[in-house]
Amino acid sequence: MELTGKHIALGVSGGIAAYKAAELVRLLIKQGATVQVAMTEAATHFITPVTFQALSGNPVFTDQWDPRVANNMAHIDLSRAADVLLIAPASADFLAKVANGLADDLLSTLTLARDCPLLVAPAMNQQMWENAATQRNIVTLRSDGISILGPACGEQACGENGLGRMLEPEEILTELIAHFQPRLLAGKKVLLTAGPTFEAIDPVRGITNLSSGKMGFALARAAREAGAEVTLVCGPVSQPTPSGIKRVDVTSAHEMHAAVMQCAAAQDVFIGVAAVADYRPKLASEHKIKKDGASATPIELVQNPDILADVAALPAPPLCVGFAAESRNLADYAQKKRAAKKIPLIVGNLVQHGFGGDDTMLTLFDDDGATPLPPGPKLALARALIEHIAGLLARR
Ligand code: C5P
Numbered sequence: 001m002e003l004t005g006k007h008i009a010l011g012v013s014g015g016i017a018a019y020k021a022a023e024l025v026r027l028l029i030k031q032g033a034t035v036q037v038a039m040t041e042a043a044t045h046f047i048t049p050v051t052f053q054a055l056s057g058n059p060v061f062t063d064q065w066d067p068r069v070a071n072n073m074a075h076i077d078l079s080r081a082a083d084v085l086l087i088a089p090a091s092a093d094f095l096a097k098v099a100n101g102l103a104d105d106l107l108s109t110l111t112l113a114r115d116c117p118l119l120v121a122p123a124m125n126q127q128m129w130e131n132a133a134t135q136r137n138i139v140t141l142r143s144d145g146i147s148i149l150g151p152a153c154g155e156q157a158c159g160e161n162g163l164g165r166m167l168e169p170e171e172i173l174t175e176l177i178a179h180f181q182p183r184l185l186a187g188k189k190v191l192l193t194a195g196p197t198f199e200a201i202d203p204v205r206g207i208t209n210l211s212s213g214k215m216g217f218a219l220a221r222a223a224r225e226a227g228a229e230v231t232l233v234c235g236p237v238s239q240p241t242p243s244g245i246k247r248v249d250v251t252s253a254h255e256m257h258a259a260v261m262q263c264a265a266a267q268d269v270f271i272g273v274a275a276v277a278d279y280r281p282k283l284a285s286e287h288k289i290k291k292d293g294a295s296a297t298p299i300e301l302v303q304n305p306d307i308l309a310d311v312a313a314l315p316a317p318p319l320c321v322g323f324a325a326e327s328r329n330l331a332d333y334a335q336k337k338r339a340a341k342k343i344p345l346i347v348g349n350l351v352q353h354g355f356g357g358d359d360t361m362l363t364l365f366d367d368d369g370a371t372p373l374p375p376g377p378k379l380a381l382a383r384a385l386i387e388h389i390a391g392l393l394a395r396r
Pocket of ligand 1 (some may be wrong): 271
């Protein structure tokens with residue numbers, strides 16, 4: 001559970017995306033948060049307070065004159081208890097109010113009275129989002145330190161298509177979880193490789209490695225949570241892209257090498273998590289090889305470039321981190337790889353421990369020797385690794 005002990009004040013303003021806020025409350029509660037909902041009068045036309053009360057287990061407030069609040073200061077009480085105030089959906093009108101400091105109902109008043117961070121998830125018709133007044137308000141909100149989550153692009157309830165959709169509840173949850181992580185890599189650029197590579201033999205066959213990409217994707221997410229600008233170059237995987245990350249899809253080791261070398265010099269950190277194929281067929285057959293015997297010739301292999309070693313050999317390389325997945329002699333092989341590739345840190349794991357799964361065991365190998373991390377979910381280990389890397393970067 002990622003939000004245990006966190007108190008979230010959720011403001012719901014009037015828009016059709018208000019129905020998705022119910023799902024958001026369910027997700028927040030599942031992650032261990034306490035949720036207190038306040039709604040605008042307009043929001044109650046789309047979804048009733050009873051829905052939020054049932055899902056959050058707390059009374060819902062809509063009125064600044066609510067007699068249930070003993071001191072009649074709901075706007076103060078509701079925001080003081082919160083670790084964060086999240087407005088989802090945030091309508092164009094509500095954003096305009098916040099940008100201008102208006103306080104003419106309970107939700108806008110408690111937003112003005114807050115002493116906690118404010119996150120807003122805009123939701124509106126694309127024309128309303130593009131409108132110069134809305135864009136002016138967004139600039140103001142950003143410069144006031146308010147986090148704007150989304151909006152997304154796509155089909156809208158009005159039948160139009162464009163920017164203005166509220167982020168999906170799962171995406172808002174991810175952003176909220178990220179909000180509570182320490183910003184250890186703020187302003188830093190992190191480049192990662194993940195997944196396998198695929199080296200074509202013919203149009204339908206190839207050589208590849210087993211790799212789900214889960215560890216690389218978890219690290220990309222953890223680096224983004226830590227405030228870094230993240231680029232993830234990945235081979236063929238079926239992982240969803242973590243939000244806020246630049247993803248570059250490649251197939252072969254050669255393509256991965258080219259994509260990495262194009263931007264490696266501008267990075268602060270490079271983490272090679274990909275299971276890169278060591279060899280590729282010298283020539284890929286243009287047509288499918290038939291099993292008639294005539295085309296059954298041996299496949300000649302040539303070695304692929306070592307991406308990590310090439311990045312580490314740049315004149316001013318980023319801090320380079322490698323991975324070593326081994327089935328035995330982990331410490332010995334990992335330290336040898338670290339020396340061969342001339343990198344400061346290599347992360348070792350035994351393939352018997354968590355290969356393809358959601359949990360794993362990692363050991364860090366550097367100048368100080370071996371440091372095992374406590375076993376756990378890949379995201380938790382990714383965060384621990386990012387913390388270690390941030391420490392190395394600070395000492396560089
Ligand atoms: O060379 P080896 O596969 O044993 O080392 C693994 C580490 O090197 C991983 O970090 C992997 O991403 C990286 N690597 C690479 N290019 C290769 C082979 C491995 O970047 N051609």
